[in-house]
Amino acid sequence: MKRPQLERPGLLEARDVTRLYGPGKGCEGIDFRLHEGEVLGIVGESGSGKSTLLRTLSGMETPDAGRVIYHSSVDRGHDGAAQDGELDLYAIGEARRRALLRMEWGLVHQNPRDGLRLGVSAGANIGERLMALGERHYGQLRAAGQDWMGRVELDPGRIDDAPQHFSGGMQQRLQIARTLVTRPRLVFMDEPTGGLDVSVQARLLDMLRTLVRELGLSVVLVTHDLAVARLLADRLMVMRRGRVVEAGLTDQILDDPQHAYTQLLVSSVLTP
Numbered sequence: 422m423k424r425p426q427l428e429r430p431g432l433l434e435a436r437d438v439t440r441l442y443g444p445g446k447g448c449e450g451i452d453f454r455l456h457e458g459e460v461l462g463i464v465g466e467s468g469s470g471k472s473t474l475l476r477t478l479s480g481m482e483t484p485d486a487g488r489v490i491y492h493s494s495v496d497r498g499h500d501g502a503a504q505d506g507e508l509d510l511y512a513i514g515e516a517r518r519r520a521l522l523r524m525e526w527g528l529v530h531q532n533p534r535d536g537l538r539l540g541v542s543a544g545a546n547i548g549e550r551l552m553a554l555g556e557r558h559y560g561q562l563r564a565a566g567q568d569w570m571g572r573v574e575l576d577p578g579r580i581d582d583a584p585q586h587f588s589g590g591m592q593q594r595l596q597i598a599r600t601l602v603t604r605p606r607l608v609f610m611d612e613p614t615g616g617l618d619v620s621v622q623a624r625l626l627d628m629l630r631t632l633v634r635e636l637g638l639s640v641v642l643v644t645h646d647l648a649v650a651r652l653l654a655d656r657l658m659v660m661r662r663g664r665v666v667e668a669g670l671t672d673q674i675l676d677d678p679q680h681a682y683t684q685l686l687v688s689s690v691l692t693p
Contacts, residue, residue, distance in 0.1 A: 431492055432457045432607060432639050433478065438487035440477045441663070448474040449663045451487070455607075460633060460640040462654030462671065464647060464686070470663035472611060475643045479528055479609045480510055480518040491607075493525065523553045527600035531612035533592035537584050537599065543570065544580040546599045554603055569598040574628060590621035594628070601632060610642045614649055626652055647686065651675055659683045 433455040441447040448470035455461050463471045476482040478489055489510040510518060522528065530536040537546055544566035551562055567577040573594040575587075584592050593613065600608065613629065614622040630653055633640060644650055650657055650671060657674045659667040659682065667680040678684045 431455070432459075433492070433641070434488075434490040435474075435478065436488045436490065438474070438477060438484050438489060440473050440482050440484045442473075445662050446470075446473075447663050448477065448660070451665060453658060453665075453668070455639060455641060457606075457639055458637045459656065460638070460642060460654045462642045462644060462650040462657045463660060464644060464650050464657055465660035466645060466686070469660040471643045471660050473663075474660070475609055475611055475641060478641060479526070480522065483511055491521065493521070523550075524603075525606045527603070527605035527608040529597060529600050529608065529610040529613050531615040533584075533589070533596040536596040537592060539585040540583060542581045543575070543584055543587075543595055546584060546595060547602050550599055550603045565602060569602050570595075572632070573598045574624070590617050590625065593617065593625060597629070597632070601636065601638075604636060606639060608638050608640045610640060610644075612644055612646075613642070614644075614646065622649075629653060647675060659686065 431454045435451045435453050438451040439447070439449045441449060446468075451474055453461070463474060465471050473482065477484050491508045491510055493506050493508050508517075508521075528536065538549070544563055547566040547569050548556075548562040551565060556562060556565075563580070566580050570577045570580060575591060575594050575598070579587075584595050587595065597613075614625055617625065626649060632638070633653065640653070642650070642654055654671045656669065657667075657671045658665045659674065659678075659680065661682045667674060667678065667683045674683060675687055678687050
């Protein structure tokens, strides 16, 4: 059952965002508002522009036009004091964007190796995120690492093992623990179950759904898998050739799609 749709403050906004690599490549004219505590799914076949949009929203790609607005709770003014503020992501500078990713945001890559340091221990991977926020007590860092390994169904006894010795599914769980240990306000997920076999996907999805609800996360989720979208997302945006062709509540779109392209997706005529 999806969480009730309540009036919640805006957290992230795309205002006419465009990022193009050539005719029909990228995303164009994207508008939406993500609310606090909401999971927004972005779906479409390969090449629809959804991954380009995610990279643009998360600060990895500079838009050609439009604005990405984030309503921060810990922006710091000239006097160093924390303050609420509306941040234009591409007007604040790269250093402050990196600070947001470290302090308030999280990113889960499709390939967990892109989000982990393979040569250090599982515990160090988790602890690094906490150290970036100022935690220095070894015992507390280790305890947090063990706690989060348990939360993502990894054996805490393997805290000193390097992730290069873990399976792909275990690496993805560790990446999720590393990302969520700091309880970010906003998490970007790029095909978090991609490349995993069906049984591993099912367990990972169940775990993700539990964590999203327990932590009250705000999430932008990119996936080509409509089953993943149905399980995790409150709302969907359907993309085709760089544009949004349909948007609305997840169940409404998947149970009664209005656009011809969405109908094809739902009926599995299109191959992801």
